[in-house]
Amino acid sequence: xxxxxxxxxxxxxxxxxxxxxxxxxxxxxxxxxxxxxxxxxxxxxxxxxxxxxxxxxxxxxxxxxxxxxxxxxxxxxxxxxxxxxxxxxxxxxxxxxxxxxxxxxxxxxxxxxxxxxxxxxxxxxxxxxxxxxxxxxxxxxxxxxxxxxxxxxxxxxxxxxxxxxxxxxxxxxxxxxxxxxxxxxxxxxxxxxxxxxxxxxxxxxxxxxxxxxxxxxxxxxxxxxxxxxxxxxxxxxxxxxxxxxxxxxxxxxxxxxxxxxxxxxxxxxxxxxxxxxxxxxxxxxxxxxxxxxxxxxxxxxxxxxxxxxxxxxxxxxxxxxxxxxxxxxxxxxxxxxxxxxxxxxxxxxxxxxxxxxxx
Amino acid sequence: xxxxxxxxxxxxxxxxxxxxxxxxxxxxxxxxxxxxxxxxxxxxxxxxxxxxxxxxxxxxxxxxxxxxxxxxxxxxxxxxxxxxxxxxxxxxxxxxxxxxxxxxxxxxxxxxxxxxxxxxxxxxxxxxxxxxxxxxxxxxxxxxxxxxxxxxxxxxxxxxxxxxxxxxxxxxxxxxxxxxxxxxxxxxxxxxxxxxxxxxxxxxxxxxxxxxxxxxxxxxxxxxxxxxxxxxxxxxxxxxxxxxxxxxxxxxxxxxxxxxxxxxxxxxxxxxxxxxxxxxxxxxxxxxxxxxxxxxxxxxxxxxxxxxxxxxxxxxxxxxxxxxxxxxxxxxxxxxxxxxxxxxxxxxxxxxxxxxxxxxxxxxxxxxxxxxxxxxxxxxxxxxxxxxxxxxxxxxxxxxxxxxxxxxxxxxxxxxxxxxxxxxxxxxxxxxxxxxxxxxxxxxxxxxxxxxxxxxxxxxxxxxxxxxxxxxxxxx
Numbered sequence: 001x002x003x004x005x006x007x008x009x010x011x012x013x014x015x016x017x018x019x020x021x022x023x024x025x026x027x028x029x030x031x032x033x034x035x036x037x038x039x040x041x042x043x044x045x046x047x048x049x050x051x052x053x054x055x056x057x058x059x060x061x062x063x064x065x066x067x068x069x070x071x072x073x074x075x076x077x078x079x080x081x082x083x084x085x086x087x088x089x090x091x092x093x094x095x096x097x098x099x100x101x102x103x104x105x106x107x108x109x110x111x112x113x114x115x116x117x118x119x120x121x122x123x124x125x126x127x128x129x130x131x132x133x134x135x136x137x138x139x140x141x142x143x144x145x146x147x148x149x150x151x152x153x154x155x156x157x158x159x160x161x162x163x164x165x166x167x168x169x170x171x172x173x174x175x176x177x178x179x180x181x182x183x184x185x186x187x188x189x190x191x192x193x194x195x196x197x198x199x200x201x202x203x204x205x206x207x208x209x210x211x212x213x214x215x216x217x218x219x220x221x222x223x224x225x226x227x228x229x230x231x232x233x234x235x236x237x238x239x240x241x242x243x244x245x246x247x248x249x250x251x252x253x254x255x256x257x258x259x260x261x262x263x264x265x266x267x268x269x270x271x272x273x274x275x276x277x278x279x280x281x282x283x284x285x286x287x288x289x290x291x292x293x294x295x296x297x298x299x300x301x302x303x304x305x306x307x308x309x310x311x312x313x314x315x316x317x318x319x320x321x322x323x324x325x326x327x328x329x330x331x332x333x334x335x336x337x338x339x340x341x342x343x344x345x346x347x348x349x350x351x352x353x354x355x356x357x358x359x
Numbered sequence: 360x361x362x363x364x365x366x367x368x369x370x371x372x373x374x375x376x377x378x379x380x381x382x383x384x385x386x387x388x389x390x391x392x393x394x395x396x397x398x399x400x401x402x403x404x405x406x407x408x409x410x411x412x413x414x415x416x417x418x419x420x421x422x423x424x425x426x427x428x429x430x431x432x433x434x435x436x437x438x439x440x441x442x443x444x445x446x447x448x449x450x451x452x453x454x455x456x457x458x459x460x461x462x463x464x465x466x467x468x469x470x471x472x473x474x475x476x477x478x479x480x481x482x483x484x485x486x487x488x489x490x491x492x493x494x495x496x497x498x499x500x501x502x503x504x505x506x507x508x509x510x511x512x513x514x515x516x517x518x519x520x521x522x523x524x525x526x527x528x529x530x531x532x533x534x535x536x537x538x539x540x541x542x543x544x545x546x547x548x549x550x551x552x553x554x555x556x557x558x559x560x561x562x563x564x565x566x567x568x569x570x571x572x573x574x575x576x577x578x579x580x581x582x583x584x585x586x587x588x589x590x591x592x593x594x595x596x597x598x599x600x601x602x603x604x605x606x607x608x609x610x611x612x613x614x615x616x617x618x619x620x621x622x623x624x625x626x627x628x629x630x631x632x633x634x635x636x637x638x639x640x641x642x643x644x645x646x647x648x649x650x651x652x653x654x655x656x657x658x659x660x661x662x663x664x665x666x667x668x669x670x671x672x673x674x675x676x677x678x679x680x681x682x683x684x685x686x687x688x689x690x691x692x693x694x695x696x697x698x699x700x701x702x703x704x705x706x707x708x709x710x711x712x713x714x715x716x717x718x719x720x721x722x723x724x725x726x727x728x729x730x731x732x733x734x735x736x737x738x739x740x741x742x743x744x745x746x747x748x749x750x751x752x753x754x755x756x757x758x759x760x761x762x763x764x765x766x767x768x769x770x771x772x773x774x775x776x777x778x779x780x781x782x783x784x785x786x787x788x789x790x791x792x793x794x795x796x797x798x799x800x801x802x803x804x805x806x807x808x809x810x811x812x813x814x815x816x817x818x819x820x821x822x823x824x825x826x827x828x829x830x831x832x833x834x835x
Contacts, residue, residue: 012536015613015622018801023550026806030813037818055824144580163401167366175365184824190569199772207771208577238771245769252582252764 038181045180045187051216051224052176053183058155059165061106064221065156068102073123076101079111080131083284085223086215086334088129089344096348101129103221108209108246109149110137112261115268115279117153125276132283132307134298135250138261143253145209173219185213198234206245212238214331225337230330239331240289247293258302262310269311280351281308281315285324285343290332314354321350360401362556362611363564370398371615378619384541388511391619395520399483406482409447414517416443417492421499421506433500440496448489451482456686484524486683490650492517495531497654504532512538521615525608527626527646534621542620551801552617554813559610561816562603565823570777571600577769579742579752583761586768590755593770596778597742598735599785602630605644625796631734631786632793634717634726636700639734651680669705674698684741689749693740700733727790 020026054060068077076099078084084105094100104114111130118124139146159165176182185191191213201207214229214236229235269279283304286294298304300317308315318324323346327339335343360367374394378387400407420440424433449457465472495516498504507513516535522528544552578585578593585593609626616623626646633639640648656676662669674695681694707713717723736756743749760766770778792800801809 012539013533013622013624015617015624016796016798017547017551018798020801020804020806020809022806023547026810026813027550027553029810030817033810033814034817034821037814038821041822158403161404163397163404164360164364164366167369167401168364171365171369181822182824184822187822188569188824189819189822190565194773197773197776199776201772202768205768205771207769208580210573210771248767249582 038179041181041187042179045183050180050183050186052180052218053185053213053216054172054176054219055184056107056211056217058152059159059169060217060219060221061104061152062156062159062165063169063219064102064104065152066160068104068118069121071102072126074126075099075124076127076129077118078103078105078129078131079114079118080105080129080282081109081111081133081136082107082223083133083286083334084129084131084282085217085221086225087284087340087343088131088347089340090220090222092341092344093348096345105131105221106149106152108136108145110139110146112137112264112268113149113153115265115272118277119268119271123275124272128272128277128279130279130281132281132304133286134283134294134303135246137307138255138258138298138303139250140253140256143249145249176219183216185216195235200234201238201241205241206248207238207241208245209242212242214239215334223334225330225334225340227337230336236331243290243332247290250293250297255298255303258306262306265307266311269313278355279311279313281311281313282347283315283317283319285318285327285329285335286333287327287329288332290329314351316347316350321346324350360398362608362615363560363568366401370394370401375618379543385511387541388515388538391520392511392515392518395515395518395523398520399518399523402483403480409451409482409485410488410518412447413444413488413492414514416440417496417517418507418510418513421496424496424499425506437496437500441493444489444493448485451480451485453682453686456688460688487526487528488517488523490647490683491528494528494650494654498531507531507535509538519616519621521612521619521621522623525605525612526644527609527612527623528650529623529646533624537621544618544620548617548620551798552614554614554801554809555610555617555797556614557813557817557820559607559612559614561820562607562610564820565816566781567600567603567607569823570774570781571596571603574770574774574778575600575742577774579748580744581751581767581769583764584751584755584759584766586766587755587758589768589770590752592775592778593752594735594739594742594756595782597738598631598731599778599781601738601741602627602785628796629789629793631731632727632789633730633734634723635730636697636704636733639730640697640701647680647683651676655679666705666709670702673701673705677701689740689743689746693737696737696740700737724790728786731786 068075076093076097078088078090078101082105085103085107088101088103090101090103105111111132115128115130118128136143136145181187191211212235213226214232215223215225217223272279281304283300285291300319304315304317318327324343327335327343329335360370374391377390377394382390396407396410399410417440420436424436427433427436462472495504495507495513499506507516512535515538516529516531519529519534574593574596578589578596606627613623613625624646626644628642628645630639630643633642656672659672659675660668661672664672675698677694677698678691679694681690681692681697684690684693717726739749739752739756743752755766804812
């Protein structure tokens with residue numbers, strides 16, 4: 001009979017250990033060489049001026065949401081998909097308007113779930129810049145990516161009471177801002193292996209969204225296009241492959257029931273307006289095959305214009321303003337860093353001309 | 360708290376530092392217990408109450424049971440413990456499934472019934488600690504062991520953080536005696552523990568999350584049928600992912616415990632080198648298969664009541680083992696298929712002289728590969744998010760195209776290369792190490808090579824970084 005009450009640990013389970021004698025030497029050598037390796041990478045990262053990069057993870061979004069909850073009632077926020085993260089430069093926005101928007105946009109996402117959640121905030125009377133990417137804003141609810149932003153909202157509620165989150169977030173911020181070598185986009189061995197192997201995809205492959213680092217994501221969810229990426233045709237083609245897959249998915253899952261969807265937008269916007277808030281819809285630029293696809297499958301009269309008209313909000317469609325209608329997106333969907341600065345300035349000007357007290 | 364998170368690294372440094380302070384052993388144990396509660400509460404604080412309920416119920420049930428000689432009374436006490444533990448497990452894990460299945464059944468029978476929507480959050484690791492604490496009560500009931508005399512030691516046994524949320528499921532006789540006398544890791548234990556922890560993290564963060572999870576996501580979530588080549592790669596990618604994820608977690612748990620001076624048994628032993636399915640279950644999630652064998656299969660009669668009854672017992676054990684993994688009928692089918700494999704294997708062993716056949720190396724290698732392929736096919740029930748995707752994957756594996764859309768190629772060339780490289784390397788490593796322990800490998804490795812290996816995996820793990828994602832087995 002096993003005795004749990006044994007007074008000694010003689011009969012306790014004991015793991016066998018390797019007999020290698022010099023553990024102190026192995027451990028100290030491992031730690032020393034690793035520190036030297038990281039220091040070397042760090043030196044290189046700083047000499048090449050690599051930026052601080054934060055990986056896309058729901059807790060990063062949750063942090064921005066908590067910032068929004070703690071902000072003033074007239075806080076400006078940006079919601080929608082990744083074109084907002086690339087195209088609207090919040091540093092510049094703050095410089096121009098004196099108020100820094102909170103970025104709540106998320107890749108491949110519809111703005112609607114976040115609009116609904118913002119509408120629940122008591123006394124909110126700020127401006128919401130609602131970016132419309134037709135492929136995600138008007139996609140069928142069956143589309144798997146429609147879940148992403150919903151998952152963020154759920155995760156946010158879990159993280160609200162998570163000790164891990166409250167330890168990890170400041171610790172990660174501390175490390176990331178001090179160690180440039182923690183830029184996984186530049187130094188991850190897996191991504192470096194991928195880039196050095198340079199294997200072209202089989203013809204006709206439709207790869208779903210993958211982590212390809214053609215931009216630098218900051219802690220505040222701002223994406224900055226990497227200069228080197230725009231000229232890297234191999235990388236651009238890999239990204240275009242992902243957009244081709246997204247287009248295929250759009251055709252497969254179809255579009256949303258627009259009567260229902262517009263009703264949802266109207267309901268959310270009405271609640272925001274009742275408290276003094278305002279929503280500005282923006283259709284950001286896209287180009288080439290992606291633009292052709294969006295024109296064909298989401299004709300603006302039936303989609304973007306309808307939402308703008310029925311919600312009685314101000315809407316900016318890039319094709320309506322000559323000054324913002326001629327950008328070219330290297331991988332068809334996002335603005336480069338230089339274009340984004342120019343675009344943001346013009347967007348601010350358009351908004352200010354239309355409603356000076358908007359932001 | 361995830362092992363692959365910054366929060367855990369900080370938590371671990373604090374816990375180890377306090378553990379090595381010159382304090383009384385009882386204070387150190389109280390510290391480990393509190394640290395374990397903090398570790399668990401870091402996910403969702405209210406669920407710590409479930410741990411307390413399990414601890415208190417089993418403590419008193421076993422205590423009273425040990426003094427009670429009347430069989431009926433002992434049965435009632437055991438029943439009370441089972442009811443409390445399995446009741447919580449059923450509510451939190453299977454509540455939604457039961458409600459949905461009942462609604463479906465009623466609707467199929469023509470009754471209009473709609474069950475209230477249950478929005479239940481599954482407490483992390485509930486299946487693991489429920490089985491761990493149940494083994495204590497059952498052992499006392501069966502008089503296999505005496506009840507524990509120290510509440511602190513028992514509470515620490517239920518809650519010990521390295522293996523609390525995803526095993527290994529440790530038996531009372533393996534862990535409780537280790538709490539009796541002060542334990543501090545030796546230099547050798549501490550270093551080896553850190554090496555195991557690093558190796559486990561590498562398997563999880565770099566191989567499972569960094570490479571394989573992308574391929575699994577691409578193939579099991581495709582909108583319609585995919586090319587047969589992509590489907591087979593997807594299935595093998597999941598076989599590797601679930602191994603590296605779970606074996607990685609188990610290694611982390613063993614390593615962390617070792618750094619504190621405690622020994623936890625192995626949970627994996629080169630499982631994909633198994634020849635046959637009973638051999639597979641002696642190598643995969645060893646602590647669960649041992650639990651099911653001792654507390655379910657043998658009490659049902661094992662192989663002592665004739666061959667027909669043995670087959671039934673095998674099927675029952677595997678079906679329940681399947682359901683233990685998740686609240687979905689897919690897990691039941693997964694268990695059923697494994698049960699069927701075991702029944703067929705047992706039948707073949709009775710009718711053919713398999714031992715003689717398997718003594719020939721080519722046949723042994725072929726059998727191991729066949730076992731790997733068969734096991735991999737059952738993982739489809741695990742990896743597919745629903746029945747529709749499950750069917751889609753099996754059709755794709757057979758080369759059947761979607762009648763409207765044809766089939767998709769979804770894996771990038773880089774990932775094709777990586778999946779093939781990882782699968783082949785893993786199979787060779789498992790075969791080469793099928794009869795030896797990881798400690799033996801370390802013994803045979805020169806110091807310089809061990810240092811290079813450790814440095815390389817540590818450096819790659821740090822540089823891969825990324826956001827911490829949960830271990831697959833947490834959902835169970």
